[in-house]
Amino acid sequence: MSTTEAPASTGTNGNGASGYRWVGTRPVRHDGLDKVAGKARYAADLNLPGMLYGHILRSPHPHARIVSIDTSAAEAMPGVKAVVTGADFPEAPPKGATRNLMCTVIARDTVLYSGHAVAAVAASTRREAKAAAEAIEVTYELLPHVLNIADAMADDAPVLHDNLFTRGVEPRPTEPSNIAARTVYERGDVEQGFAEADIVIEREFSTQAVHQGYIEPHACVVDCDQEGKAVIWASSQGHFMVRSSTATVLGWDTSRIKVIPAEIGGGFGGKTTIYIEPVAALLSTKAGRPVKIVMSREDVFRATGPAPGAIIKMKVGARNDGTITTAKAWLAYENGAFQGIAAMLGCMCVVSAYTLDHLYVEGFDVVLNRPVNVAYRAPSAPAAAFAMDSVVDEIAARVGMDPIDLRIHNCPSQGDPTPYGPKWPMIGLRECLEAIRDSDHYQSELPEGQGRGVASGFWFNIGEAPSATVNLNENGTATVITGSPDIGGSRASMALMAAEELGLDVHLIQPVVGDTEVVGFTDVTEGSRATFATGMAVVEACRDLKEQLRKRAAKTWDCDVEEVEWVDGSAVHGPGEQEPLTLAAITGNAKRTGGPLGATASLNARGAGPAFSVQVADVSVDQETGRVTVERYTTAQDAGTAIHPSYVEGQMQGGVVQGIGWALNEEYIYSDDGNLENPGFLDYRIPVASDLPMIETCIVEVPNPSHPYGVRGVGEVGIVPPLPVMANAVADATGVRISDLPLSPPRVLEALTAAES
């Protein structure tokens, strides 16, 4: 294993953390070798003796009452060992998050989307399980369905839940509807703001639902024993979440369940919830054998995710000097079959990259007959930014100002109020704007025939609860055990922070993800929090260890602990009467000085720093086909301190490309009868290598004062700007502004043709 130089990546920095020995370097990740050798074990890679295969039967209808389920034919089929339906699961409460989770895992009396799980079979082979599941006879009574926001909000819309009354409207409605909640944020007086404006721009935008598109389908193996204990191997963003959610759905005590985290093949938010583990657990209990369930790609599209589509109306006022005086926004977000908080998040994000004295933001969370939303990288922020930053681009053009200068002119900084109330802590938006303004890319001349677009994006980042245990081994190496699944290289970051604290070579540190019985509770890897929050726990445990090491050195030297300092991985005697003791010397002698050394830290992480990204792209548009080609792309993101710059760049680049996919191609297409028409990678087209240029990165390091190494969290915000960046670049290239995503060839062509005539 070697520490490598930065790869030849243009615009790369990420070395602002000078003064650190390990933080900011790029060692080969500890789990890398298994992954390039094909040995890493993901959940679908596990086979146990006697293991059965589970298959889930899903509803072909978007909305229907389940009249009856007859499993007798299925039970009689060859190889079948167990069959379960909703009736085998505990009753769900009438409403609330618990009901939503329970009824997503398996439908009770009503199916609410095509793809909703209805029953499941465990059998000796995959094919026997599938054949038997298809032999289950379900009688449905079809109900009218709604698939889009406008239909779902209509007065006479068929209602999904007869106990859902819009929250946030006074007096509270007495009739149920599909509008789950209304959220409002306001400040100042928007009418005054418009009166102060020289120009007012009013536009309506729409975005489509998309999927996180992780390449690994959901998978688990569950082994339940005769005492009622279950061991679950699962691919998830949080094995403690798998444990608690599975327990909730089954009505079990959590102590019956142990979850062992498998390697995870991508999540992006989509694996912050569960779908299959409780089903496999019940099948395993019934059959007395381990059960594996692996979703097909089609099931992944039909029954998991998505990130919601949205409709957003913006009215923004500005003065001729580029000052944005006010914004009024109306947002409606799809929630899927059960209530979520998508619109609320959209409301919090929509104007966050701007300082406004007057604003009025109103949002509606809308349920409809589609699978329930799950988080996708900076949830709700991309659509919101698409709307606001498209309008801002028009304002810049109208007042004749450079779009970056205009954004700098309206940029919030520490102490300014956020649109949702609290004041901004230290943020790096201005630095990101300046980084893009000064980049080679933005300073370069735009090639003939191309268009250039810029935009910014905001996301919160989240702290929450992490745990870490650091054990020092007798040979002077360390094992760092955390409860955060590693979805993008976080183990390497944990090792780097531990190396920095202990003064130990990073290659002597083995970072591992512990199962639910070996490490303390840790929240889901979401909200860009693993390196931030779990890193804090690692640092705290290491600091505890350093105290212990000093005490052991003092005992060895028979001196006062105050005389011992920890310097570069060794105990140093202040008065200088003793030779320094290395960490290995202390651990090798540990039994004599009090036993092995280890430390554990668990905390509620505070001070996750808000993240901003600013991006620029050059595109060309084929006038004949409407195809948009990304010619050049640069992203700047405020990462706080970059612990492992390669993986920070990787997060930035991955987020950008997902955003490009959302902007240019990806969308759920439903037929009128409520079935997803493109549930596969052939028709749901995510970007491939030949669609893209290199993604140039510029890591802006404005350290987060709340973190010992200034980490801010880098996982999410990168996906936010590409939507408006693409729209702005296409507008620049063609003179035609398109406000409905995706900017797929047919839509672009249609807009070009309409503009000509």
Added chain:
Amino acid sequence: MSRTHVNCEVNGDAVDFLTEDGESLLNALRDELGLIGAKEGCGTGDCGACSIIMNGRLQCSCLIFAPEADGAAITTCEGLASADELHPLQQCFLEGAALQCGICTPGFLVAAKALLDENPDPTETEVRYALAGNLCRCTGYDKIVRSVLEAAVQIRTPA
């Protein structure tokens, strides 16, 4: 249920296994031979996670029936490294941080090997088109493409 006896060569070893007629080669490699490097991302030939080289050609093993492998020579991701050394592609992927979650990595390595076997000095565009059948949702492809180009240099000019 009738099972077919299949003989073939995988990563240089003569192997044999029994398989159901409708089973995919991907499942046979994973379940019968324990070679879990090839992954199923889609099962329909659209993601490349199951890539193998069979009789010198890059293939999606999810689209091949297991009995079709009878008599074939197959290379999977597990066959790239020698006992004491990684393949330059594997080494460059590690050093270039070309993997995040890693689920697509075996497929990319196999596809990249197939490319470099044919074309030892590809341009960036050639790499991008050769790998267009492999999906990666984590990296945005940047570091994958750079790592393949770097590996090509190393293979052409051994140290």
Added chain:
Amino acid sequence: MAVVHFSTDQRQHTGGTSEVTIDAANVRELVRQLAERYPSLNAHLVETSSTAVAIDGEIIPDPWLEALTPTSEVHLVRPLAGG
């Protein structure tokens, strides 16, 4: 002591009041006093799971024992979800 700022939605439960000064040493005490003063606000906070508190701009999930100073600016918010 702390100044609590209410969001537009919350104001429906405070009789329109947008901010109030509460003499509390920590968040648990503050929430208790708010519940006494505005009974329907408490139900609203429960229904919206608004268990997080922003103190001087920093959003903290579930902070019962967080100390408050006379100048603390407090917002009651919902814990966020992420990807």
